[in-house]
Amino acid sequence: MQSDPNHGGVRRIMQSSSTGPGRAVTSPQVPVGGQLHAYGGGTFVVGPDTVWFVGDDGRSVFGLGADGPPVRVAVGGRDVQFGELALAADSLLLAVRGGEAADEIVSVSRSGDVRVLVRSSGFLAAPRLEGGVLAYLEWNRDEMPWDGSRLLLADARPGRSSLATVVAGSPTESVVQPLWGPGGSLYFMSDRTGWLNLHRFRDGVVEAIAQVDADCAPAPWEGGYQSYGFTSSGGIVLTTSDGIRSELLLVDGTVRRRLASNLTSIKPYVAVSGETAAVIGSTPSQPPSVWAADLTSAPGGARPVGGEGHQPAPWAVLPPSVETVTSEHGALRYLLHRSHDRQPGPLLVRAHPGPTDDVPLRLDWTTQFFVSHGFSVAEVLYRGSTGQGRAFRQSLHGHWGDYDVEDCATVAEHLVRSGVATADAVFISGASAGGYTALQAACRPGPFSGATATSAIIDPARWERSVPPFQRPHAAVLAGPAGAVRPERVKIPVLLIHGSADTITSAEDAMRLADQLAGSSSAHQRLLLEGGDHYLSDPVSREQSLQAEIAFYRRIMHRGPS
The missing domain is CATH 3.40.50.1820 (Alpha/Beta hydrolase fold, catalytic domain)
Known part of the structure; x- marks a missing residue:
């Protein structure tokens, strides 16, 4: 997603190939936006044949197919904001619907049927549904998610109701960015070691993955952050940051390999398809743009995606x-x-x-x-x-x-x-x-x-x-x-x-x-x-x-x- 300077800076969803320039998928007449939890985030998700997104008023969810205009599939009340969109395995849309006093996790069908899966007087984020089990984040209204939050599991099958169980998190532990991984394991970032590092919940046990003395995720001011992804061969691509320099790592068992060595700053949006990782990266002489890293090649740099946005500054920039x-x-x-x-x-x-x-x-x-x-x-x-x-x-x-x-x-x-x-x-x-x-x-x-x-x-x-x-x-x-x-x-x-x-x-x-x-x-x-x-x-x-x-x-x- 990027702002469009030719249409007053409205935010539009973009699509780009490896060689051609990016093109806008959404119309400037229906801007993408939303202010869930004040700062928004997670405002679009791409399915097999539909792009789902939140309108800039935050109260409407749209579905956009290959042909025809976007269709409004869900509408909230005056004080409601949608965000944190995610897809389940059956292309069911999940979203957080936030209000002044309570949050809900809802599912939205193609026909616009909305079902409440979870309701909380606290804040909710990052719904992830796999095999009828819903993983999500919750934190109290007197906390910030990077100070104390909880990762919970609940049975989300129709007709079933059970108390959610806490997998990780407490007032002294922040948990962010849950994601179902290969083999049904649940991955997430936790700072229980003092650093926001990747962890895995499997067979009732939480274990650290690729511990580093660096933060692998930022403070979640916005929804939709995803600082890691899974390769088709079983590896994990993740970001690390020491507060100044970012790195992209490929973790495969005990082996760690640095990727995209030509990038110095990487935003918390990592997309992995097969053996290619795409990131929004930048350097001291190039503004943020989309880059791709080949995970099968020898260690080296990422390559720019598309034909726009990769021009260096118009003068010689001295690196800091x-x-x-x-x-x-x-x-x-x-x-x-x-x-x-x-x-x-x-x-x-x-x-x-x-x-x-x-x-x-x-x-x-x-x-x-x-x-x-x-x-x-x-x-x-x-x-x-x-x-x-x-x-x-x-x-x-x-x-x-x-x-x-x-x-x-x-x-x-x-x-x-x-x-x-x-x-x-x-x-x-x-x-x-x-x-x-x-x-x-x-x-x-x-x-x-x-x-x-x-x-x-x-x-x-x-x-x-x-x-x-x-x-x-x-x-x-x-x-x-x-x-x-x-x-x-x-x-x-x-x-x-x-x-x-x-x-x-x-x-x-x-x-x-x-x-x-x-x-x-x-x-x-x-x-x-x-x-x-x-x-x-x-x-x-x-x-x-x-x-x-x-x-x-x-x-x-x-x-x-x-």
Whole structure:
């Protein structure tokens, strides 16, 4: 699935051969979408003769055959969202139907008959049906799935009802991405070892498969992730990530072989057909696109699929370096991008959103924009990030706005000492949760000369009350003593950028803070983008925000320290 820039950015399902360019399967008049659990995901699945998908209102499920227009086969109520689509062996469609107070797993027939298989007052995800046995995930409404979730089995045959049994998971164990494998075994990712690794449930016993000190799955902000698949010869293809670099591995018994060695970032969507694995991958010089790896050949690189989307950047991109700085809290890793002249100059420290996100080693146009204007850019894998295990991910709990700020400042100070950055031109920026980090960095003494906060969270407590139910536990568990961003505490110039149509964070809160700051100093700036969403996904909004940000930094550098 990809957005279509020729039709206002609507999302369409694409099909591509190994040689020809991709073509759209769905019409721009019926966009694909959905907001199950606020962030959507799992919005389409391909069957033998039907493509099933969720409409962008989230309330309708469509079936699209080889001929004719899509047919609406299921419709939910006003507060209902569909997602997590999956097919059973008999082509029966499964879906999660989420509501404000309860979730359901339903089956949908070709004629549109909807049957409720499971209902829960918690959250549900990843229905997988095999031989009448339904496997699915469940977690409580006061938890996030990457903190505590359960994998359950239930008898889904008509006329049968039985209590579901828990296979794995607890308040201290996250279980994600279940999948029925060869021989009727049930596979899933679990962090019971401290890392999200692949496990198998067979004959009543759970065993680890291919243990590695890396996370093999990301935090499931969206549905539909599948970070592994099975080959026709009995092997398993899976991804690993250390928070920066991704790898694709073929595991066959005790033998492990690296695939797609030319890719450095791989999204959590692995499709295996026979002895070919397809992934969405990227490199520091190429944007994300579809690649295929031949599992029977000697170790080597993946090849691009189709004829589009594989062109490198229009200029020579210097690959970033993976760096480590030691602090009193341990080793801290970050990506460092340098400009071509490699002389000391301005530095931009970027705090990623999430904060359960990572720092993927891939082409990022925002980073390249600043590098092309002479900035070095450091992307910090601060405490709370994913890819470095459960303990590191949870280390930010109760310390949001403190530990993340400390880590960003540690990297900035190190780069000033090492001569990469000039001390009076060090800036920090972040979006969403990273915007909160940037604003809190502006509220304490440190190395930064200015801060940009885009689509930022201003007051975590108020934000917790306003976000959808799925996200409320995340806001609650992160909250620490830093609290709301208060204008009287801000010590450096701040630029606040927000889209007026943001449904995830409050533009009103951001602009109120901007007005309060403007009353104290003309050094502070604001930019409200009419119609802009949380991600500023519209190209015009993105360009305006980047131009405003770099102009803001230049004004500070021209004025010099106050």
